[in-house]
Amino acid sequence: MKADIEVKLTLNGQPHTALADSRLLLVELIRDTLDSKGTRVGCLTGDCGACTVLFDGEVRKSCLILAASIAGNDVRTIEGCDGIEKLQEAFIADNSFQCGFCTSGMLIAAADLLKRNPSPSHDEIRHAISGNLCRCTGYESIVNAIWRAAHGEPA
Ligand code: FES
Ligand code: FES
Structure with missing residues (x-):
């Protein structure tokens, strides 16, 4: 798959622009592309919760979000979550x-x-x-x- 989709997001307060292919998951974008390893990968099917992040302030499983669907959203992991x-x-x-x-x-x-x-x-x-x-x-x-x-x- 060609990584040719431009993705913009804010990760733990820092703006990022990255290239993703159409199947890349948010958890993979966070860990592999942006090298932020605090978020875990477990089932990749939305069942285990290991990949949980805050997405625009809401608890979400980041294996259920396609990176290509992100448009400037605010993502918080344990490296940048208040409290x-x-x-x-x-x-x-x-x-x-x-x-x-x-x-x-x-x-x-x-x-x-x-x-x-x-x-x-x-x-x-x-x-x-x-x-x-x-x-x-x-x-x-x-x-x-x-x-x-x-x-x-x-x-
Ligand atoms: S990796 Fe298990 S819910 Fe996302
Ligand atoms: S799964 Fe091992 S401490 Fe929770």
Whole structure:
């Protein structure tokens, strides 16, 4: 495939122009073309949530967006998402990852939740990460970490 489609986007506050072929996915554009490796690639079918980013402020799975469809959109990954540091500290405090493959997507989903709802319940936290799969932790420690980040105390 020929990479001849011009794509303009803002990634973590920085404007970029890149060339893409018609099948290139946003997650591939972010990782491979723009060399920003914090976003993970898992299933590539929209199921696992590893590739979750903020797209114009909305939680989206970047494997479900064609790069060629992007027209100046604002994309935020864990390298440039507000509120991530507090969540990262909480994930460490609550041992909320093992392999870490899901963590980037979980952090984005959690940051979006806390922006919309700074004081979520356990059920609201579970709902916010319901599009993100974790094969290692059983989720409880992830929910606890998001609670800790929101409420400033252990769950
Ligand atoms: S890689 Fe996008 S949802 Fe799994
Ligand atoms: S820590 Fe391994 S998939 Fe979540």
